[in-house]
Amino acid sequence: MKRLSFAALALGLLASTAAHADVTVYSAGPGALIKNLAAGFTEKTGIKANVFQATTGKVMARLEAEASNPVADVVVSASWGTATDFAAKDLLLSYESPNAETVPDFLKMDGAVAQGVAGLIIAWNTESGTPKPTDWSDLAKPEYKDLVTLPDPAASGGTYTLVEALIASDKTDVLQGLKDNGAIVAGANKAALNPVLQGAKAAVFAGVDYITMSAAAKGETIEAIFPESGTVVAPRPIMILKSSQNQDDAKKFIDYVLSEEGQQAVAKVNLMPSRTDIKVDRPLIGDLKLLSNEGAPAREDVLASFKAIFN
Amino acid sequence: MARGVVATGAEGSATLKWIATIGLLLVVAIPCLFIVVQAIFPEFGSGSFAAPFSMFFKTLADLDLFSLAGNTLLLGVGTVVCAGILAVPLAALRALFRVPGALIWDALLLIPFMLPPYIAALGWIMTLQPRGYLEQLTDIHLAPLLFSVTGIMLIMGLNTFSVIYFVLSRTFETIGARYSDVGRVFGAGQWRSFWRITLPLSMPGLAASLLLVFAMSIEEYGTPAALGRRIGFEVLVTGIENRISEWPIDLPGSATLSLVLVSMALVAFMLQRWLLTRRDYRIVGGKPQAFDKKELGVWALPVSLLFAFIAFLATGLPILAILATALSRTISGGLAPSNLGLDHFKELLGAGSDGLVALGNSLVLGSTTALLAGLLGAITAYSVVKGRGRFRIVLDALSITPNSLPGVVVAVGIILAWNQPWLPITPYNTPFILLLAYICILLPQPVRYATASLHQLGDNLEAAARVCGSGPLKAFVRIIFPLILPSMVTAMILVFAVASRELVASLLVAPVGFQTIAVFIWQQFDQGSAGLGMAMAFCAVLITTLIPLALISLLRWASKGSVAGLR
DSSP states (O other), rough: OOHHHEEEHHHHHHHHHHGGGGGEEEEEEEHHHHHHHHHHHHHSOOOEEEEEEEHHHHHHHHHHTTTSOOSSSEEEOHHHHHHHHHHHHTOOOOOOOOOOOOHHGGGGEETTHHHHHHHEEEEEETTTTSSSSSSGGGGSSGTTOOOOEEOOTTOOOHHHHHHHHHHHHHTTTHHHHHHTTEEEEEEEEHHHHHHHHTTSEEEEEEEHHHHHHHHHHTSSSSEEEEEETTOOOOEEEEBBBTTTTHHHHHHHHHHHSSSSSHHHHHHHHTEEETTTTTTOOOOOOSSSOOOOTOOOOHHHHHOOOOOOOOO | OOTOOOOSSOOOOEEEEEEEHHHHIIIHHHHHHHHHHHHTTGGGGGGGOOOOTTTTTHHHHHHHHHHHHHHHHHHHHHHHHHHHHEEEEHHHHHHOOOOHHHHHHHHHHHHHHOOOOOHHHHHHHHHHHSHHHHHHHHHHHHHHHHHHHHHHHHHHHHHHHHHHHHHHHHHHHHHHHHHHHHHHHHHHHHHHHIIIIIHTTHHHHHHHHHHHHHHHHHOOOHHHIIIIIGGGGHHHHHHHHHHHHHHOOOHHHHHHHHHHHHHHHHHHHHHHHHHHTTTEEEEOOOSSSOOOBBBGGGHHHHHHHHHHHHHHIIIHHHHHHHHHHHBBSSSTTTOOGGGBBBBBHHHHHTTTOOHHHHHHHHHHHHHHHHHHHHHHHHHHHHHHOOOOOOOHHHHHHHHHHHHHHHHHHHHHEEEEHHHHHOOOOOOOOHHHHHHHHHHHHHTTHHHHHHHHHHHTTTTTHHHHHTTTTTHHHHHHHIIHHHHHHHHHHHHHHHHHHTTTTOOOOHHHSTTTTOHHHHHHHHHHHHHOOOHHHHHHHHHHHHHHHHHHHHHHHHHHHHTEEETTTOO
């Protein structure tokens, strides 16, 4: 038993030291997407892609702790802010993929391009016995008293973007209405969705579209509703670290993610592809009414205003 | 320190002392050192020593710190009280009387160790929240109790009380009815002899296990995170975790908060030491002891019902909730028969599933961790209890430190330490790094268990071996080790169970592309496949319970009862 364990560990050690010439990708979820992308990339190019998958926060924490000796070549995050932050710290390799031509300008910057885009929605349980909401402000109505959850903007990049837009367009009364209606702040996206699935709550304010659509596809009685007054999108940047020892293969990985095949894999998990010429059966960026984030205050101030309402 | 310490007759072995020192330096001291350095030098992650203390005082001056520390203390004490109330009566009954089906209750009460706390918390939420499983079955829900500070304490008490139960029932048993029988002969009543003799003599076991529960509960992340966040109840460990897992990352802040948490645990540790060194608790003197348990008589039924009720709350209910979710095709479908099926289990156990690989990885890592941590723990405890000199307190303090370090901080310390560019060879990014992390996090358990049993071991046994010509090392291997083996087996089972389901550190330091049970479960939840995650949790609990049980039966059979405590 003991010898067997050591043998297995030694094998693992050999396997991972042999892997150093491959592309190492640190990716925020969804896990199925990065798994498919890595497999497809290897099949197409013969280059192995090693994946570390976690939340954006965990990926960032690992990158920060490894900063003196970086391991990752490519990073996929779920928050555009991480890309602008990395660019400001001069950590990113500038690369414009030939496949990024049809990606709209607001989804790319020097050193990063969107892998896909998530939209913010109301996730509503169709069996909850409540009327179907059509706009954010509906959830502050008495029908939804004590029946709404929302993810914490500190933990969910998507919710943060929405709160930021609401503050920028001076619509914080919606948030105050939610608070007065007994809405609870429940951790990250999944923690907010779970009570709605079981029926303890009726709707998530600021749910994430692809998570909700995937749950509905599995047979959960849940619907993703794009609010009438408009919403925000959360582009998911993919970037190459300047410190990468394997930049050519890393560029090939970006090319693959932005290829027709890679973008179809993105669409398969119900995210919006960032290329506009990929046709998918779901509302795309062009179909959405978007709220502006123009003139929003700094991150700490946004979180402080949110905390001032929900506390 | 010196006052009240019982003079020991043994000197301890120099070889063992050095093994313990080097082992602890490598496994515990190095990551801790890097955390302290990170707290002081905010840019240390990028290899710079710029702006020392700039973040340190900012974090300490934060008003939030007081409420975080206060909540942590409240939760720790509350959990210890809940766990103590549940465990002490059960342990006393189990040790001093013939409880019907005692081995079955032991097996059932072992399961809370195998339950990942965040899974158990999720099980409780899905059972007690409005329209949860309880309401679907009985039309009542207990959401107000569940989402409250009392609720968190109760659930954490249920998760941890078996630590006290197992240590204490063993200790009560070692004391046996013998010492209290002496009291009875001199005219004390049954209660009086329990309160005046059995309970005081079991102080080492009780203090050690209460401390362990306190340290476990102030370090615990899953339950406060799942339940506390909704009611705005934040503790230090959730504050630390948030600083690490919510962008922008604040490594210096979380390192500083960890130092606060560690100092709290060290105070508890000093308290326990003070309790232990005030008196002499040696009760194993080499004379044969009779293990006569009393009959319960008419109390057999009520006692069985008490065991059944607590075992159901601690084990049955969370397991049933996990099973219900694993069997439900969709969560919104509820417990309707049409919604139930084995789909998730088929997906998990199907060919080419990542789940099976993760399961294998965790079992290998868990058993290796148990063996190595058990050995290092026994050697450390021996060097501390039977050795001499000032280094003992350093070793002892080092061995308890990880208990109060949140897993995520240990993970950061390990990355900082082992990913330095100048290291010629490093375990980082190989499965060995997980082994290092697990041993670091879990070392306090075998050390505590071994310390408690060594405190009860008279020196005359070892002295006799030395007189008969054996060296200190041989005396340890032939005399001491077999005598503390029963406690060590319990501790190693605990280490195995926790290591094979450890989540927070694994998530951060797992080598690229390497999955463990907990990482797999967590990723399933993250994908929204709660059912598949719960199916994995159920299989993992089953396996991590059955392997130790099989091991214990095997040991009992092999030793034919000659090793005390394994009966």
